[in-house]
Amino acid sequence: MKSHLKVHYFQHIAGEGFGSCHQFLKQHYAKISATEFFALPVDRSLEIEALPQVEDVDLLIIMGGEMSVNDEVNFPWLKIEKRWLRRYLSMGKPAIGLCLGGQLIANALGAAVSRSEKQELGWTAVRKVNYVPAECFELPAEFNVMQWHSETFEIPKGAIHLAENDVCRNQMYQIGKNVLGFQFHPEITPETLNLFLENEEELDHFSGQHVQTQQQLKKTSKNNFIDGNQILNQAIEYVLQKTAY
Template sequence: MKSHLNVHYFQHIAGEGFGSCYSFLKQHQAHITATEFFALPVDQPLEIEALPSVTDVDLLIIMGGTMSVNDEANFPWLKIQKRWLRRYLSMGKPAIGLCFGGQLIANALGAAVNTNQNQELGWMDVHKVKQQAVECFQLPEKFNVMHWHRETFEIPKGAIHLAENDVCRNQMYQIGRNVLGFQFHPEITPESLTLFLNDDDELESFKGKYVQSEQQLKITPKSSFHAGNLLLNRAIEYVLQDNYC
């Protein structure tokens, strides 16, 4: 990976940050900046010029969020964010979307994001989808990662469906060699999981047989985080490969 990349991330929840990939990117002397959408004034419209120039960003990482990508009435910055995304992606630049971020990329490209049949919260297995005869990001046959979502994306037109499980069919997709969208949270760390668990209102809104209890999640062993964290590091290298490696 090229050193001194300009990495920008879209953050939607206070304190969520980069998760596990921050230290990985810093090892490569990445220059990291952020747009904190949660801190924007409600009564002040966001101008697209307030976002970084697409030519100045080498890698975009879009983090999770508790809002819906469809809720543009309550979060008017979503329209501007999607416009900027379309401009950025039209240039073939590298991007990774994590949970809400994966939904946002899909939706910006015209794919629907709807309520999943079951809410999914906790550590659950994901399976690799049998690949088509094209070069794809390589996944293990099965891996265990953190999930935290009510809605899910349809696979964008022209994208490749990479991963699924019994709870949510669309767990991951790839567009070209420069975009990877995740429905799960490979970036989660013990610290960010604690932050999620401190949001009582968010926890109480999840119900169903695929929702693990707060008590279960609090005793998650540190080894559980490794598979997702390594997967995300590999994903970053993959989307940068044809651009900056």
């Protein structure tokens, strides 16, 4: 991994933090910066010039959020974020999208993001799809990860479908060798989960057989976080190595 790597985060909700990969990147002496979209006044439009210069970012990590990628009326900065993303991705630069982040990359590239037939919240098994080309990012046959979503992405044109489960088919995709989009939350840590659980208003929006209760989630074993955290670290190394950043 390149020394003094310049990593930029797009953060959409306050208090979320950067999850497990922050420590991993710090161990590699990455220089970390962030755009905090949640700090913008609702009635303020964002100019694209306020975002970093594409040339100044070696790795982009796009975090999750409660909003829909389609809600540009209530979150007008979404339009500018997607416009910047298209510029960044057109240069073949490395990017990782986590939950909303994966949806944003897909949507910026023309794929639909829509309401899921069933909501997912809690720990679930996800599996690698059959017949993934050998040169693609390597996933375990099955792994346990945190889900927290009401919407899901279509696989962008030209992307490769990497992972699925029985509740939500599109769990992960790859574009070229520089972009990985996740529907689940591989970055989640015990601290991040506790912050999520403090938002009772958000929890009230979830229901159904694939939604775990707050009490169940509070009893999560530390072992549950391992699969996702390892996959995310490997994903960062993959997109960086494949693009020589």
